[in-house]
Amino acid sequence: MSRKMLIDGEQCHQAEAEEHYDFDLFVIGAGSGGVRASRFSASHGAKVGICELPFDPISSEVVGGIGGTCVIRGCVPKKILVYGASFGPELQDARSFGWDVNEKVDFDWKKLLQKKTDEIVRLNGIYKRLLTNSGVKMYEGEGKIVGPHEVEVTQLDGTKICYSAKHILIATGSRAVIPDIPGKEFGITSDEALSLEELPKRVVVLGGGYIAVEFASIWNGMGAKVDLCFRRELPLRGFDDEMRAVVARNLEARGINMHPRTNLTELIKTENGIKVITDHGEELLADAVLFATGRAPNSKRLNLNAVGVEVDKHGAVKVDEYSRTTVPSIWAIGDVTNRMNLTPVALMEGSYFANTVFGGEPTKPDYNFVPYAVFCIPPLSVVGQSEEEAVEKAKGDILVYTSSFNPMKNTISGRQEKTVMKLVVDGDTQKVLGASMCGPDAPEIMQGIAVALKCGATKKQFDSTVGIHPSAAEEFVTMRSITRRIEAGSKLKTNL
Ligand code: NDP
Numbered sequence: 478m479s480r481k482m483l484i485d486g487e488q489c490h491q492a493e494a495e496e497h498y499d500f501d502l503f504v505i506g507a508g509s510g511g512v513r514a515s516r517f518s519a520s521h522g523a524k525v526g527i528c529e530l531p532f533d534p535i536s537s538e539v540v541g542g543i544g545g546t547c548v549i550r551g552c553v554p555k556k557i558l559v560y561g562a563s564f565g566p567e568l569q570d571a572r573s574f575g576w577d578v579n580e581k582v583d584f585d586w587k588k589l590l591q592k593k594t595d596e597i598v599r600l601n602g603i604y605k606r607l608l609t610n611s612g613v614k615m616y617e618g619e620g621k622i623v624g625p626h627e628v629e630v631t632q633l634d635g636t637k638i639c640y641s642a643k644h645i646l647i648a649t650g651s652r653a654v655i656p657d658i659p660g661k662e663f664g665i666t667s668d669e670a671l672s673l674e675e676l677p678k679r680v681v682v683l684g685g686g687y688i689a690v691e692f693a694s695i696w697n698g699m700g701a702k703v704d705l706c707f708r709r710e711l712p713l714r715g716f717d718d719e720m721r722a723v724v725a726r727n728l729e730a731r732g733i734n735m736h737p738r739t740n741l742t743e744l745i746k747t748e749n750g751i752k753v754i755t756d757h758g759e760e761l762l763a764d765a766v767l768f769a770t771g772r773a774p775n776s777k778r779l780n781l782n783a784v785g786v787e788v789d790k791h792g793a794v795k796v797d798e799y800s801r802t803t804v805p806s807i808w809a810i811g812d813v814t815n816r817m818n819l820t821p822v823a824l825m826e827g828s829y830f831a832n833t834v835f836g837g838e839p840t841k842p843d844y845n846f847v848p849y850a851v852f853c854i855p856p857l858s859v860v861g862q863s864e865e866e867a868v869e870k871a872k873g874d875i876l877v878y879t880s881s882f883n884p885m886k887n888t889i890s891g892r893q894e895k896t897v898m899k900l901v902v903d904g905d906t907q908k909v910l911g912a913s914m915c916g917p918d919a920p921e922i923m924q925g926i927a928v929a930l931k932c933g934a935t936k937k938q939f940d941s942t943v944g945i946h947p948s949a950a951e952e953f954v955t956m957r958s959i960t961r962r963i964e965a966g967s968k969l970k971t972n973l
Contacts, residue, residue: 497641498626498641498642498643499524499526499640499641499642500523500524500525500526500614500640500641500642500643501518501523501524501525501642501643501644501835502514502515502518502523502524502525502526502642502643502644502645502646502834502835503525503526503527503528503620503628503640503641503642503644503645503646504525504526504527504528504645504646504648505527505528505620505622505628505645505646505647505648505649505779506527506528506529506541506545506620506647506648506649506650506775506811506813507527507528507529507543507544507545507604507608507615507648508544508545508546508547508548508648508649508650508811508823509545509547509548509811509820509823509824509827510545510648510650510810510811510812510823510824510826510827511527511529511545511646511648511649511810511811511827512527512543512544512545512604512607512608512827513823513824513827513828513831514646514648514810514826514827514828514830514831515527515608515611515613516607516608516611516613517827517828517831517832517835517836518830518831518834518835519611519612519613520611520831521831521832521835521836522835523831523834523835525611525612525613525614526613526614526615526616526640526642527608527613527614527615527616528615528616528617528618528619528620528628528630529541529542529543529545529615529616529617530542530617530618530619531617531633532549532601534549534550534554534594534597534668534671534672535550535668535669535672536549536550536652536668538619538778539619542601543601543604543605543608543615544597544600544601544604545650546650546651546812547820548597548600548601548604549597549600549601550597550667550668550671550672551667551820552820553596553597553600554593554596554597554671555667555671555691555692555695555852556852557589557592557593557596558589558593558671558695559691559694559695559698559852559854561584561589561695561698561699562694562695562696562697562698562699562854563698563854564698565582565584565698565699565700566698566731566854566892568582569890570886570890570892573889573890573891574889574890584676584699584700586673586675586676586699590672590673593671594672616630616632616638616640617632617633618630618631618632618633618638619631619778620649620779621778621779621780622645622647622779622780622781622784622786622807623639623780623783623784624784625645625784625785625804625805625806625807626641626642626643626645626806627639627640627641627642628640628642628645643806644806644807644808644834645806645807645808646807646808646809646810646830647776647779647786647794647802647807647808647809647810647813648809648810648811648813648823648827649774649775649776649779649811649813650774650775650811650812650813651772651773651774651775651812651813651815651818652772652773652775653666653667653668653688653768653769653770653771653772654768654770654771654772654773655768655770656683656741656768656770658741658742658743658744659742659743659744660743660744660745660746660751661744661768663744663745663746663751663766664683664744664751664766664767664768665765665766665767665768666767666768666769667688667692667767667769670692670765670767673765675764676696676699676700676701677696677701677763677764677765678701678702678764679701679702679704679750679761679762679763679764679765680692680693680696680701680702680703680704680763680764680765680766680767681703681704681706681741681751681753681761681763681765681766681767682696682703682704682705682706682766682767682769683706683707683740683741683766683767683768683769683770684706684707684767684768684769684770684771685705685707685708685709685711685712685713685714686712686713686714686769686770686771687713687769687851688767688769689705689707689712689767689769690705690712690713690724690728690851690853691851691852691853692767692769693705693728693733693853694728694731694733694852694853694854695854697728697731697732697733697854698731698854702734703732703733703734704733704734704736704753704761704763705728705733705734705735705736706736706739706740706741706755707736707737707739708738708739708740709737709738710737710738711724711725711737712724712725712728713851713857715863716851716857716859716863716913717859717863717864717865717899717901717911717913718863718864718865719864719879719897719899719913720857720859720863720897720899720913720915723857723895723897723915724851724853724857724915725737727853727854727855727894727915728853730893730894731854731894736755736759739755739756739757739759740755740756741753741754741755741756741766742754742755742756744766747762749762750762750763750764751763751764751765751766753766772812772818773791773792774788774791774792774793774794774812774813774814774815775812775813776788776792776793776794776813777792781794784804784807785803785804786802786803786804786807786809787802787803789815791815793813793814793815794809794813794814795814796808796809796810796814796816798841798842799829799830799833799839799840799841800814800826800829800830800833800842808830808834810823810826810827810830811823811826811827814826816842816844817844817847819847819849821847822842822844822847825842825843826842829841829842845931846860846861846927846930846931847860847927848860848920848923848924848926848927850919850920850923852920855894855896855915855916855917855919856915856916856917856918856919856920857913857914857915857919858913858914858915858919858920858922858923859911859912859913859914859923860911860912860923860926860927860930861901861909861910861911861912861930862901862910862911863901863911863913864877864899864901864911864963866911867901867903867910867911868963868967868968869968871903871904871963871965872905872965873903873904873905873965874904874905874962874963874964874965875901875902875903875904875910875962875963876901876902876903876904876936876959876961876962876963877899877900877901877902877959877960877961877962877963878899878900878902878936878956878958878959878960879897879898879899879900879956879960880897880898880899880952880955880956881895881896881897881898882895882896882949882952883895883896884896884916884917884949885947885949886917895916896914896915896916896917896949896952897913897914897915897916898912898913898914898916898949898952898953898956899911899912899913899914900912900936900939900953900956902936904962906935907935907936907937908933908934908935908936909929909930909934909935909936909939910930911930912926912930912953914953916949917949918949918950922949922950922953925950926953939953939954939956940954940957942954
């Protein structure tokens with residue numbers, strides 16, 4: 478007997494016996510984590526169903542799309558725009574390398590936007606095929622948990638169908654939050670920013686996190702006037718303070734108007750654009766105002782309370798080390814758990830969930846030495862501990878090695894922008910605890926450094942590695958002298 482039934486207003490019934498479940502696994506949310514978990518579970522022989530909201534570049538409670546935030550309105554389209562924005566300064570630099578770029582150079586936003594949309598539609602199709610080819614059954618609609626083994630899917634036409642599963646996986650991700658200030662309806666989030674009809678000429682960005690600095694760089698590279706307002710002394714709270722200062726300096730040098738210790742109090746629509754009032758009483762005029770003020774887990778409409786799945790005060794689903802919620806048959810991965818909100822981490826959590834539940838190999842996600850990248854221009858990338866974190870945790874001395882240099886390309890182009898690299902080393906064990914870089918190609922370089930740190934590399938092993946010449950990356954293996962030693966027990970001033 479199938480447990481699937483139309484449930485016109487009535488609850489679906491608890492599945493009685495394991496063999497009566499429609500699926501071994503039903504996943505709610507087909508973003509990076511959900512798709513990975515589904516495919517890998519299916520490869521272990523599980524019968525898998527997955528539901529996802531209909532496709533739309535701008536998300537809401539009722540639209541989303543297979544591929545999720547990263548593919549449709551996050552990492553992928555953002556990186557396409559970062560590439561697009563990088564050509565402007567590159568064209569300027571090209572002149573010094575002998576390229577005649579004398580004619581007026583135009584940037585066609587609509588053309589790039591169309592290319593970006595084509596690409597995310599293509600990727601949406603690829604993700605669907607990946608699921609189909611893995612034997613995963615897809616359903617379009619909103620999933621809601623109605624029992625420890627039951628998911629009700631509401632389709633576009635309002636029809637509700639209930640599916641039973643031995644295990645349920647919540648992988649619904651997160652969505653942008655906006656501050657509650659007068660005129661907030663005139664602001665946009667990163668969803669809309671990736672799909673604007675017109676390229677704004679003047680932009681105000683609120684926030685000092687990843688999204689804020691990335692979009693500030695994108696719009697700045699495309700020629701807009703950008704005002705970046707953030708409430709700390711420096712952007713990117715949580716990153717190494719020295720590297721935060723490098724990013725701030727670079728953004729400013731590239732022409733972004735930095736407004737530290739600044740919040741917004743009101744947005745007013747006027748004939749000349751949106752009037753933005755800051756808490757210093759300053760007035761800025763903008764064509765677009767981006768709220769990049771964080772994201773919240775998508776957990777509200779899942780009926781979690783009723784079935785006993787606990788969430789924290791931010792709405793993040795509480796899970797154990799194996800991603801199991803407070804209900805044994807229900808699991809959660811990715812941003813909805815608010816552990817480490819990065820696509821590759823959701824992929825790891827999805828793979829390890831499949832190993833644990835269907836692969837016969839219980840595996841805890843490992844959050845050590847996860848590398849990060851912030852795609853501002855030039856980018857920042859880090860792995861391991863910041864100087865502040867290392868000093869906080871250290872039992873002995875911490876050694877800091879830094880290198881600040883003019884990249885070879887800049888010696889010809891004349892661009893005044895230093896690349897900065899940093900290694901944080903345990904004075905006793907000589908282990909490299911953390912590495913940071915702000916400069917061109919930092920994320921490409923840091924991926925390799927992350928492997929070394931994950932393997933427990935020491936400073937001596939870095940030193941004995943032969944460099945690639947001429948490259949910026951070789952600086953990581955040629956930092957000979959200690960920039961500073963922080964003695965055990967010292968405290969650094971953090972969280973500027
Ligand atoms: P972040 O959490 O990184 O930053 C939020 C920023 O908004 C902080 O500067 C915070 O200030 C500020 N803020 C929060 N609330 C308010 C408020 N009420 N008024 C004024 N400022 C406020 O969030 P993002 O939105 O930038 O990104 C969300 C997540 O998405 C990131 O944490 C990251 O995990 C992920 N992401 C990853 C990317 C990547 O890997 N390259 C790219 C984009 C996103 P304060 O520091 O003072 O709290």
